[in-house]
Amino acid sequence: MSPTNSFHALIRLLRYARGYRRRIIAASACSIINxxxxxxxxxxIGVAIDVVVNQERSFVARLGFESAQEQILVLGVLTFFIWAGESLFEYLFQILWRNLAQRxxxxxxxxxxxxxxxxxxxxxxxxxSGQLVATMNDDVNQLERFLDGGANAMIQxxxxxxxVGAVFFVLSPLIALLAFTPIPLIVWGAFFFQRKAGPLYADVREKVGDLASRLSNNLAGIATIKSFTAEAREAERLRQASEAYVEANRRAIRISSAFIPVIRMAILTGFLATFTVGGMMALKGDLNVGAYGVLVFLTQRLLWPLTGLAQVIDLFERAMASTRRILDLLATPIQVRDDGxxxxVEPVRGEVEFAGVSFRYPNSGEGVNDIDLTVPAGNTLALVGATGSGKSTLIKLLLRFHDSQSGEIRIDGQPIRGLSLISLRRAIGLVSQDVYLFEGSVRDNxxxxxxxxDEAAIVEAARTAEAWDFIQALPQGLDTPVGERGVRLSGGQRQRLSLARALLKDPPILVLDEATSAVDNETEAAIxxxxxxxxxxxxxxxxxHRLSTIVHADEIAVVHAGRVVERGTHAELLARDGRYAAQWRVQTGALQVEDAPLA
Incomplete structure (x- = not known):
């Protein structure tokens, strides 16, 4: 990432953080005062040397403190208050920056x-999911680390x-010029290393996401890994992803680590100039001895913190690479908008109408074309067809997981685009083939x-879904933990809980997306x-896919290549002897599978 991109990311961050403006100003003020x-x-120290050397003719004597003893005491009191002030404002800036970072x-x-x-x-x-988790967690933490210390370091x-430059020019413009000579080199070096390190740290952030994705996928698929005895292969893949992250960091570290030795030599040049030229001027009487002491001490104070630029820039580059990823995610446009x-209209009857609905996925080009379907309130519509024909797409459009590109979907005559997402989705209960249970208890799910x-409603939903018998047999009943993604339950048990979850919601429209395709016969019969x-x-x-489960549907629609090609009841479609009838014969054993047009 170039310096321009880094500072652009910083500007974007400041725009985001405009609500924290007072905290940022207060923290920055404490850093400056400290x-x-x-x-x-x-x-x-320089003033004290001046007192010891010049005594009644010192700078402090001109302020009304005539004796050297009084002057030393005054300097002692000033030193105490300065150290106390420094400690106080260090405490304040640390509190303010760290709390700001956390917030x-x-x-x-x-x-x-x-x-x-x-x-x-x-x-x-x-x-x-690994990239998204890395952005929301690791990238955010990286920005926090910069705000914890890097922002204060940059300000200081x-x-x-x-x-220090102001003091130098007041005491000796010539020595000021000599002391400041290395600074352009230091600043140029800082930006040079920033330009080199920026893309490397952007690559580091990408490798973090890849590593998180690999870990997330492997842990989610641990049963598959074990069943194929692929532990060694997956461990090697993880090692490769981890080594790629290490290598990306190594390249970035090699660049950032070269900064301090180069800057150290530039600092030595400035210090030697102040030390030698200032000493010669003091020997000749052209420079006060106390002023010479101030200049020597302040040269180190001026130049040495610049070595910290290496670490500051390191933190800054990492943070800005992370900030760019975070804000890019926040800037991702919302395609399905909920504008309130x-x-x-209550009560919801549940009539669903697809009127000329078309939608295409941008990557695959698959989808649905000009779908016209009406499901009267209280009726059952069954959608059948080959995988990828567009059945699940219609469900996604009904729930507004995507918006149709043409046509309109209505519930009780109301176009769903004019409905709030909360009102729309509360009216629909979804039970899908891929059941997702959240970590927690059976009751929670x-x-x-x-x-x-209340518990009575939960129990009634479980009874209706024919899940209550197995729930009672669990060690803690409704309070039994289901484990991550429900791993402690069987597939059939998870499916019944999913149905109970939908029933407790009591929606006027219930959607079953292949809800019985992955369960045993007993569970299918129960459902x-x-x-x-x-x-x-x-x-x-x-x-x-199992046509035996939909024979009693009020209407069956056969979807093929994104279009409805047959519609009717089970008996009507069998009489038509088309795609549905051919698939029925396959499933009842009257036709070879290769002859089935729906398969």
């Missing part, structure tokens, strides 16, 4: 997470140059859609019994 106190003792990193993480939640599903389908280096639309539900109970008075949209 540094002014910090350089004052060197000046007092800003917490708000950044919260804002990025909340923004990510509002992004459409296409964003998550194009990004790895600038204050040192200005304040109207609520569904059933009540996920209605956290305020079918549950659906028979809950289907009355509720609109149900089912996606199914």
């Amino acid at each position: 540094k002014l106190f910090d350089i004052a003792p060197e000046i007092l 800003l990193q917490a708000d950044l993480r919260q804002d990025t997470y909340e923004h990510a939640q509002r992004l459409d599903m296409g964003f998550f389908e194009s990004k790895s 280096v600038a204050v040192t140059v200005v304040a 639309g109207q609520a569904l 059933i009540a996920y859609g209605r956290p305020e539900a 079918q019994r549950s659906l028979a109970k809950i289907g009355h008075g509720r609109t149900v949209i089912m996606i199914a």
Whole structure:
């Protein structure tokens, strides 16, 4: 990342942090005052030398303190207050910067997470979860580390140059010029190393995301890894990702580590100039001895902190690379906007209408074309078709995970784009093939859609989903932990809990996205019994590969290549002898699989 990009990222960060302006100003003011106190003792040392050498003719004597003893006592009192002031403002700037770092990193993480939640599903389908976690966690922590110490260091280096430079030019313009000669070289070196290190640290951040993705994917797929005895292969892949991160860091460290030795030599040049030229001037009487002492001490105070530029720039570059990733995530446009639309008119009957709906995924080009379907309130619509035909896309469009590119979807005659997302999604209960349970108890997962539900409602939902018997058999009943993603439960148990979760929400529209395709026959039968109970008075949209589960649907729509090619009841479609009938014969054993047009 170039210096221009780094400072552009800093400007973007300051714009984001405008609500923290008072805290930033207060912390910066304390850093400045602390540094002014910090350089004052060197000046007092020079003044003390002046008192010892010139006594009644010293600078302090002109302020009304005639005896050398009085002057020394005055300097002692000043020293005490200066050290006390330095300590006080060091405490204050550390408190202010560290609290600011904590507050800003917490708000950044919260804002990025909340923004990510509002992004459409296409964003998550194009990004790895590991990269997103690295951005929200590791990148935010990297910025926190810079605010903890780097921001104060940058301010204090600038204050040192200005304040010490002013003292130098007051005491001896010639020596000031000599002492400041290395500074352009130091600054040039800082920007040179920044320009070299910037892209390297951007690469480091990318490698962190790759490593996080690898860890996240492997831990999520640990059962598959074990079943294929691929532990050694996955360990090697992780080692390669880890080594790539180490190598990226090594390249960045090699550049940043070269900075201090180069700058040290530049500092030596400035110090030797002050030491020798100032000493000659003091010997000739052209420079006060006390002033010479001040200049010698302040030269180190001026130039030595500049070596810290290496670490400061290191922190700055890492932080700005992270900041760019964080703010880029925050700047990702929200495609499916919730502009506070109207609520569904109560009571929601549940009529669903797709009118000329078309949608194409940007990467694959797949989707649906000109879909016209109407599901009367309280009816059941079954969608069947080959994988990738567009069935699940219709469900995603109904839930506004994506917005259709043309056409309109209506619920009870109200276009869903005019509805608030909360009102829309509260009216729909989704039970998908890939059940996701959150870490917590059985109770927590059933009540996920209605956290305020009482136990009687939770138990009733579990009974309706035919999950209550196995819940009672669990060691702690409803309070039994399900583990991460529900790993402590069987697939059938997870599916029944998912159905119970949807039922407790009591939605007027229930969507089953291949909810029985990955369960055993007993669980399928249980779910079918549950659906028979809950289907009355509720609109149900089912996606199914097992045609035996949808024979009682009010209407079946066959989707092929993004279009509805057949519609009717089970009996009507069999009589038509088209795609549906051919697939039915395959599943009932009357036709070879290779002849089935839906497979």
